[in-house]
Amino acid sequence: MAKIQLNGKKVVIKSKYSILDLLKKYDLVNKKIAVEHNGVIVPKVFFKKKYLKNNDKLEIVHFIGGG
Amino acid sequence: MKKDIFKIAGKSLKSRLIIGTGKYKSFLETAKAVEASGASIVTVAVRRVNILDKKKPLLSDYIDPKKIIFLPNTAGCFTSEEALRTLRLAREMGGWKLVKLEVIGDKKTLYPNMIETIKSTKILVKEGFKVMVYCTDDPLLAKKLEDNGASAIMPLASPIGSGLGLQNKVNISLIIKQSKVPVIVDAGIGTASDATIAMELGCDGVLINSAIAKAKKPTLMAKAFRDAVISGRNSYLAGRMGKNYFATASSPTKGLI
Numbered sequence: 306m307a308k309i310q311l312n313g314k315k316v317v318i319k320s321k322y323s324i325l326d327l328l329k330k331y332d333l334v335n336k337k338i339a340v341e342h343n344g345v346i347v348p349k350v351f352f353k354k355k356y357l358k359n360n361d362k363l364e365i366v367h368f369i370g371g372g
Numbered sequence: 373m374k375k376d377i378f379k380i381a382g383k384s385l386k387s388r389l390i391i392g393t394g395k396y397k398s399f400l401e402t403a404k405a406v407e408a409s410g411a412s413i414v415t416v417a418v419r420r421v422n423i424l425d426k427k428k429p430l431l432s433d434y435i436d437p438k439k440i441i442f443l444p445n446t447a448g449c450f451t452s453e454e455a456l457r458t459l460r461l462a463r464e465m466g467g468w469k470l471v472k473l474e475v476i477g478d479k480k481t482l483y484p485n486m487i488e489t490i491k492s493t494k495i496l497v498k499e500g501f502k503v504m505v506y507c508t509d510d511p512l513l514a515k516k517l518e519d520n521g522a523s524a525i526m527p528l529a530s531p532i533g534s535g536l537g538l539q540n541k542v543n544i545s546l547i548i549k550q551s552k553v554p555v556i557v558d559a560g561i562g563t564a565s566d567a568t569i570a571m572e573l574g575c576d577g578v579l580i581n582s583a584i585a586k587a588k589k590p591t592l593m594a595k596a597f598r599d600a601v602i603s604g605r606n607s608y609l610a611g612r613m614g615k616n617y618f619a620t621a622s623s624p625t626k627g628l629i
Contacts, residue, residue, distance in 0.1 A: 312420040332426045337437070339418075339464040341457075346464050364420065366461050368431055370402055371417025371447050372392025372532070372581030 325352040381502035381523040392581025399434040409594035445472040474506035482532040497521035509543040530560030537566035564600035571604025
């Protein structure tokens, strides 16, 4: 178990949980999104290998309407 | 006649109208307006995914980024750091290099902070971005942006969302005359005729959001803007007649009975 902060909200995840696992959980695989892990952008190819640790800060963003 | 081609950062575009996708009632309404406008580019914002609602529809479900170019913006960013972070994330999302930079300096007027804007432009250009820059209508600062590698200069007509139209034609004209990159009037356009005026001055394009989204019938207004931009451009290319203080009769005086 680990506690992370995802888009400003506290989320509890299992141990040995990768970014890809998290994206699966939220139906975000293959969506137009970008991920920032502790302030660093994570390229898509590393989603599978990047495991999450306690207190990690994650931001997942997408495009919304804007002027 | 030479073909009138509109290019930004080397890319030819069909329409000189760019529209924003904010403030619409629904994604369906947004999509309809985009279609009616004929725009080749739409601006989009980068925000957090709502993790509490998995089923929430996405903008890209309604507007196909393969058909319409998404131009990520930095709306809501007040510092260079925030703007850079946003655009780097946008690039990661789908390889977007063409971006719209706006660094806001004041909450009430949403006036651009030109010091942070110039700083950000330099860094983004160095990182390989093609930067279209929202800016004040100051010709000196516009020149500074161009010198620092901006792909398009986007001076405001009046404050964002104000609908006040083109308030400083002289400055916009000065910017148009001096710029080698496209000049696109961004922000403040209130109605279709405002866009025509901007195009008649010689602007390369206009960016519209609120004037369409906040119209009573957004789809119809989108169509009005499409035509207004085409008319304004044609009028500019045609070259208007000179102005006189006194009348000049349209019918010949010769042969008058």
